[in-house]
Amino acid sequence: MNRQLKIKPSTARTTAQSHFRTLRLGTPFQPRIEALARTNDWYNWAGYRAPHSLWDEELEYFAIRSQAALFDVSPMTKYRIEGKDAEAFLNRVTLRDVTKLKAGRVHYTAWCDDEGFVLDDGTLFRLSPTRFRLCSQERHLPWLLDSAIGFDVTVEEETEAVAGLALQGPTSFAVLRDAGFSGVERLKIFDLADFPHDGSTVTISRTGFTGDLGYELFVPAAQALSLWDRLMAAGEPRGIRAIGYTALNRARLEAGLIVANADFVTSEHAIRADRLRMPDEIGLGFMIDLEKGHLNGRRAILEARAKRKLRHVLVGLEIEGNIPAEHAIVYHRKSQEVGLVSAAMWSPMAKRNIAIASLARPFGDTMVDDLWVEIYALRELQYQKLMKRAKLVPRPFIKLDRRTANPPADF
Amino acid sequence: MKAWDAIVIGGGHNGLVNACYLQRAGLDVLVVEKNDWVGGAATSRELTPGFLYSNCSYVCSLFRPEIMRDLELPRFGLQVISYEGGAVFTRGGDYLANYRDHDAHRREFARFSRRDAEAYYRYSRDVTRQCRFIQPLLMRTAPDPTSFRPRDLGELLYLGKKFAGLSAEEMALTLRFWTMSISDFLDEYFETDVIKANFALSGIIGTALGPMSPGTAYVLLHHYMGEVDGSVGAWGYARGGMGAVTRALAASFQASGGTIRTGAEVDQVLVQRGKAKGIVLADGEEIYGKLVVSNADVKRTFLKLVEEKELPDIFLRRVKNFKIRGSSGKVNIALDSLPEFPALPKDSPVYRGDMHFTDSMERMERAYDDWKTGRWSADPFLDMVIPTTLDPTMAPPGKHFMSCFVQYAPPKVNGRDWTDADRDGFAESVISQIADYSPGFRDRIVHMEVRTPREIEAEVGLTEGNIFQGELTFDQLLFNRPVPGYAQYRSPVGGLYICGSSTHPGGGVMGAPGRNAAAEILRDLAKPNQHMSPAHDVI
Numbered sequence: 001m002n003r004q005l006k007i008k009p010s011t012a013r014t015t016a017q018s019h020f021r022t023l024r025l026g027t028p029f030q031p032r033i034e035a036l037a038r039t040n041d042w043y044n045w046a047g048y049r050a051p052h053s054l055w056d057e058e059l060e061y062f063a064i065r066s067q068a069a070l071f072d073v074s075p076m077t078k079y080r081i082e083g084k085d086a087e088a089f090l091n092r093v094t095l096r097d098v099t100k101l102k103a104g105r106v107h108y109t110a111w112c113d114d115e116g117f118v119l120d121d122g123t124l125f126r127l128s129p130t131r132f133r134l135c136s137q138e139r140h141l142p143w144l145l146d147s148a149i150g151f152d153v154t155v156e157e158e159t160e161a162v163a164g165l166a167l168q169g170p171t172s173f174a175v176l177r178d179a180g181f182s183g184v185e186r187l188k189i190f191d192l193a194d195f196p197h198d199g200s201t202v203t204i205s206r207t208g209f210t211g212d213l214g215y216e217l218f219v220p221a222a223q224a225l226s227l228w229d230r231l232m233a234a235g236e237p238r239g240i241r242a243i244g245y246t247a248l249n250r251a252r253l254e255a256g257l258i259v260a261n262a263d264f265v266t267s268e269h270a271i272r273a274d275r276l277r278m279p280d281e282i283g284l285g286f287m288i289d290l291e292k293g294h295l296n297g298r299r300a301i302l303e304a305r306a307k308r309k310l311r312h313v314l315v316g317l318e319i320e321g322n323i324p325a326e327h328a329i330v331y332h333r334k335s336q337e338v339g340l341v342s343a344a345m346w347s348p349m350a351k352r353n354i355a356i357a358s359l360a361r362p363f364g365d366t367m368v369d370d371l372w373v374e375i376y377a378l379r380e381l382q383y384q385k386l387m388k389r390a391k392l393v394p395r396p397f398i399k400l401d402r403r404t405a406n407p408p409a410d411f
Numbered sequence: 412m413k414a415w416d417a418i419v420i421g422g423g424h425n426g427l428v429n430a431c432y433l434q435r436a437g438l439d440v441l442v443v444e445k446n447d448w449v450g451g452a453a454t455s456r457e458l459t460p461g462f463l464y465s466n467c468s469y470v471c472s473l474f475r476p477e478i479m480r481d482l483e484l485p486r487f488g489l490q491v492i493s494y495e496g497g498a499v500f501t502r503g504g505d506y507l508a509n510y511r512d513h514d515a516h517r518r519e520f521a522r523f524s525r526r527d528a529e530a531y532y533r534y535s536r537d538v539t540r541q542c543r544f545i546q547p548l549l550m551r552t553a554p555d556p557t558s559f560r561p562r563d564l565g566e567l568l569y570l571g572k573k574f575a576g577l578s579a580e581e582m583a584l585t586l587r588f589w590t591m592s593i594s595d596f597l598d599e600y601f602e603t604d605v606i607k608a609n610f611a612l613s614g615i616i617g618t619a620l621g622p623m624s625p626g627t628a629y630v631l632l633h634h635y636m637g638e639v640d641g642s643v644g645a646w647g648y649a650r651g652g653m654g655a656v657t658r659a660l661a662a663s664f665q666a667s668g669g670t671i672r673t674g675a676e677v678d679q680v681l682v683q684r685g686k687a688k689g690i691v692l693a694d695g696e697e698i699y700g701k702l703v704v705s706n707a708d709v710k711r712t713f714l715k716l717v718e719e720k721e722l723p724d725i726f727l728r729r730v731k732n733f734k735i736r737g738s739s740g741k742v743n744i745a746l747d748s749l750p751e752f753p754a755l756p757k758d759s760p761v762y763r764g765d766m767h768f769t770d771s772m773e774r775m776e777r778a779y780d781d782w783k784t785g786r787w788s789a790d791p792f793l794d795m796v797i798p799t800t801l802d803p804t805m806a807p808p809g810k811h812f813m814s815c816f817v818q819y820a821p822p823k824v825n826g827r828d829w830t831d832a833d834r835d836g837f838a839e840s841v842i843s844q845i846a847d848y849s850p851g852f853r854d855r856i857v858h859m860e861v862r863t864p865r866e867i868e869a870e871v872g873l874t875e876g877n878i879f880q881g882e883l884t885f886d887q888l889l890f891n892r893p894v895p896g897y898a899q900y901r902s903p904v905g906g907l908y909i910c911g912s913s914t915h916p917g918g919g920v921m922g923a924p925g926r927n928a929a930a931e932i933l934r935d936l937a938k939p940n941q942h943m944s945p946a947h948d949v950i
Binding site: 011013014016017018019020021023024044046047115139140141142145157268269270271273 | 503504505506508510512513514515517518519522523525526527529530532533536539540543577578580581754756758759760
């Protein structure tokens with residue numbers, strides 16, 4: 001009976017109760033971002049207060065493409081995966097062959113549930129032969145812990161402990177070099193290395209979400225502000241600007257990259273069974289390495305491929321005209337509904353009207369002609385209905401030589 | 412002598428819903444209610460000056476919005492306000508809260524287990540999927556699987572198609588959900604005891620089963636199927652107490668020309684040549700009607716109001732064996748100030764939600780053990796709310812009404828009837844539990860209404876005080892509710908219908924049984940039914 005038990009004084013856990021007073025947390029960079037927030041245009045990124053824009057969403061985009069843009073990625077979910085079996089564990093969980101990922105390298109990957117449906121996509125950083133960092137949009141601790149049974153590996157979430165910044169744009173290399181990160185010029189695309197910073201270490205990788213020359217920096221939360229200041233000071237002559245998500249989202253679309261729960265629904269969040277997607281259905285089939293042995297979802301994926309049960313395909317579209325086709329329905333012969341646009345924009349870099357869409361096969365797969373999108377453009381309280389021709393085009397929509405050039409260009 | 416088109420026995424929410432639809436369809440309807448007020452188990456009475464109680468049912472979510480709209484209940488004063496989550500207090504002086512904000516909810520659970528905080532996504536996805544499967548069945552008459560009528564075949568096909576529309580994994584989950592214990596079900600998702608206890612309570616409320624008894628997982632689902640204005644799974648307070656639901660229904664009924672007689676206890680249903688002809692009141696008055704609809708539970712209707720000789724014996728035996736066991740009680744408390752809970756910060760939204768003290772599955776199961784041995788739980792499970800934190804109409808400013816749903820309370824104490832001393836002992840088990848977490852609680856009490864199964868049965872008429880008019884276990888659901896062959900609101904007696912929670916889709920202040928029964932009655936009368944909207948789409 002509970003009556004005998006006295007209510008004890010508060011413990012460490014009870015001090016964490018107060019979180020209910022702050023529904024949107026600040027990231028370790030919040031003081032700096034707050035100071036630059038002229039638009040006060042915030043959104044909720046995984047429980048953090050994150051900027052849609054800071055000063056001008058259109059000009060922020062041009063900062064990515066012309067100078068260097070600083071974007072806070074701290075809310076991204078980060079897991080530290082470490083141990084003797086870390087490689088074998090990740091090989092089992094994720095689609096690509098992790099044995100081919102050398103220490104000091106990063107790859108873009110995805111992982112599936114046992115039915116072969118995509119749980120998420122993300123980036124896997126191999127920090128050492130036995131230590132990895134997995135970054136993703138959604139949270140996966142139960143899945144990772146359950147998958148780790150039988151492996152000599154520890155999985156720990158380090159989202160709060162590690163702050164992250166994306167420094168993207170043509171002058172990003174010069175900014176890092178001028179900030180004193182010597183040796184950063186040796187990083188080729190998807191390389192990573194540690195650099196000393198403020199009595200600690202920052203991990204810099206030549207990666208990003210913009211299709212441009214760019215880097216991502218991970219640092220212990222305590223050193224976040226000094227890293228921000230170091231970059232801003234060094235970047236000032238190179239036009240560095242802090243940006244919000246709207247600008248980044250434009251750059252990622254030009255780069256043809258997809259966003260979980262925007263361009264596809266992740267399997268732990270899909271209520272409706274027909275919204276689930278296999279990697280082949282969202283353009284990630286290339287990742288699947290069937291030679292490497294068992295991986296989560298392998299049997300289901302093989303069966304779906306053999307029995308032609310893959311019902312959808314994710315494609316890049318170029319749409320006539322210049323009106324963005326966001327969330328437009330895709331038609332075949334202007335009449336049969338065959339899919340939906342998940343992201344669309346007029347691309348300033350490609351000077352084309354681009355989109356990412358999910359189509360029901362065979363459309364977009366073997367039937368690629370006579371596709372149309374119906375755009376409802378709201379103009380001064382009236383919909384202008386436009387039926388525009390859509391053409392399948394490869395992604396990325398833009399390819400910038402400076403992204404991969406070695407040594408990186410010094411602007 | 413006047414013969415009414417229909418007489419509805421019992422002015423509970425389902426009886427009133429039924430009467431409203433029949434009256435609007437053009438019938439001349441009389442509702443007879445034994446108490447001097449209507450409402451059944453959805454009543455709000457002022458038992459001490461200035462304080463309005465929700466005497467039995469106390470929160471609202473299941474009541475179908477289609478019915479609120481059809482019967483114009485907002486026009487007659489019905490307003491439902493969502494409330495703000497809640498908490499389980501732990502014995503270590505902490506609590507586990509449920510917050511409406513998605514991220515706050517995760518952070519709160521992460522205080523106890525990061526893993527379980529995230530496992531909640533899969534749990535809520537799976538529960539939502541199951542709710543979406545069942546929800547469309549609420550507003551349809553259950554098919555009779557033994558019948559070859561085109562309509563039954565059509566409905567069976569509908570059920571079959573819906574089931575076939577599920578993935579193999581979902582089908583397996585559906586069957587498991589309808590049969591497994593809430594404890595086993597939660598074990599598939601969570602590791603932390605207090606987190607499991609937090610969810611398990613929805614699996615045992617109103618049910619004479621423990622969290623480890625098979626069948627309780629469905630009861631949880633039953634409590635997730637509701638909504639507050641499209642927010643599925645949300646619960647709210649009816650402004651003015653749950654009596655506001657039946658007050659609005661009664662006003663709507665009367666506005667459309669219906670007649671209500673209170674203080675009129677029915678002694679018997681008049682049956683001539685196998686057909687219901689009316690009712691006899693306790694004082695001997697006979698009232699004639701072309702048909703009779705009973706809002707009373709299936710046992711009360713067929714074992715007390717209808718003579719046994721009028722009923723086929725298999726039917727009779729099944730009604731006798733229908734599980735309708737008393738398992739809960741209610742303590743309503745008028746407070747002269749808001750109680751303080753030292754474990755809970757003063758600005759916590761939890762004060763405006765539901766609070767519990769049972770922080771482990773073990774404690775919950777032990778509370779059930781007491782019930783099995785014929786005693787009320789020494790360490791009861793409480794579902795406690797303070798509606799006046801959001802509804803200023805129920806108590807004077809600064810004062811509060813607290814509703815405590817209490818489980819378990821047996822229909823008989825050690826095999827004998829409840830005594831007043833038992834009732835006081837039961838109340839003390841509740842007050843002392845609250846006082847353990849809220850010092851000074853006793854001094855705030857202005858007035859208290861204590862309702863054991865004895866009081867609930869005597870006043871509301873629910874057999875054994877069972878709040879659902881029969882357990883919500885799979886053997887008593889769909890075409891088996893209340894008994895096989897009679898799941899379509901009809902009975903072996905011609906012209907006698909049943910419309911209470913004993914019928915599909917079951918208990919809670921949902922109104923669906925009353926509505927569905929009205930649809931069947933109008934079908935039998937070949938009357939157009941233009942005033943009943945179809946169920947909202949589940950998209």
